[in-house]
Amino acid sequence: MSTPAKKKIFVFGASGHAKVVIDIIEREGLYDIAFLVDDAPDMHGRTMYNYGVLGGKKDLLLHREEVEGGIVAIGSNRARKAVAQWLEENGFRLVTCIHPAAEIARGVVIESGTVVMAGAVINSDSYIGRNVIVNTRASIDHDCVICDSVHIAPGSTLCGTVSVGSGSFICAGSTVIPNLTIGKNVIIGAGSTVIRSVPDFSLEAGVPAKYMRTLEEF
Numbered sequence: 272m273s274t275p276a277k278k279k280i281f282v283f284g285a286s287g288h289a290k291v292v293i294d295i296i297e298r299e300g301l302y303d304i305a306f307l308v309d310d311a312p313d314m315h316g317r318t319m320y321n322y323g324v325l326g327g328k329k330d331l332l333l334h335r336e337e338v339e340g341g342i343v344a345i346g347s348n349r350a351r352k353a354v355a356q357w358l359e360e361n362g363f364r365l366v367t368c369i370h371p372a373a374e375i376a377r378g379v380v381i382e383s384g385t386v387v388m389a390g391a392v393i394n395s396d397s398y399i400g401r402n403v404i405v406n407t408r409a410s411i412d413h414d415c416v417i418c419d420s421v422h423i424a425p426g427s428t429l430c431g432t433v434s435v436g437s438g439s440f441i442c443a444g445s446t447v448i449p450n451l452t453i454g455k456n457v458i459i460g461a462g463s464t465v466i467r468s469v470p471d472f473s474l475e476a477g478v479p480a481k482y483m484r485t486l487e488e489f
């Protein structure tokens with residue numbers, strides 16, 4: 272019996288982050304990558320790992336019958352959210368990409384458009400929203416709630432029952448102690464230790480993390 276053909280998807284974005292997402296898709300083996308999409312004209316016609324950059328959004332609309340869905344591989348939370356919204360408004364389905372070397376515990380829910388990278392651990396009953404990046408070796412412990420368009424950067428540790436509001440960026444190597452609420456559109460600077468809940472639109476950094484400035488809404 273022949274194995275059924277894999278579904279074809281596109282990768283939106285052709286940056287360094289996209290390289291890692293491509294690697295995950297290949298290792299996971301659920302989908303074939305039909306082409307890459309990028310709105311930057313200088314990327315059009317280039318290749319990355321032998322996958323061609325088809326063009327931008329207009330070109331994707333012309334080739335929509337060739338794919339069953341896609342993934343947004345853009346590191347910026349703001350840009351990733353905007354592209355994901357545009358794709359959903361135009362009827363594209365977003366898939367999830369989970370590296371085979373990520374550990375996902377019982378009861379975890381991961382919504383569409385989210386990428387989980389190598390060595391990440393997501394523990395029991397945590398919820399991960401749409402278009403989230405759980406980056407390399409990030410650790411999200413039990414009962415956490417990670418809202419849409421968040422980036423948990425490499426090596427960050429969220430202890431149990433932490434919630435992170437939409438659009439927030441927990442920078443590399445940060446630690447958040449248990450039971451805290453990180454608001455929406457927050458940035459926690461690299462290497463910080465967060466010991467108190469953080470209000471919306473704040474940049475905090477340091478050990479322990481302290482308020483640095485207010486961020487604009489996006």
Ligand SMILES: CC(=O)SCCNC(=O)CCNC(=O)[C@H](O)C(C)(C)COP(=O)(O)OP(=O)(O)OC[C@H]1O[C@@H](n2cnc3c(N)ncnc32)[C@H](O)[C@@H]1OP(=O)(O)O
Pocket residue numbers: 406424425441442443458459460461462463476477483
């Ligand atoms: C695979 C990948 O690469 S995924 C991507 C991973 N990327 C990251 O994790 C991003 C890490 N970036 C940071 O931590 C940055 O410092 C940010 C985003 C928190 C802040 O960046 P900026 O807004 O440019 O802040 P800026 O560099 O101007 O610093 C502002 C102040 O905050 C301080 N500060 C900035 N970051 C930190 C930090 N992580 N810890 C302590 N203090 C910090 C600065 O010393 C400065 O203080 P001063 O005004 O007293 O001199």
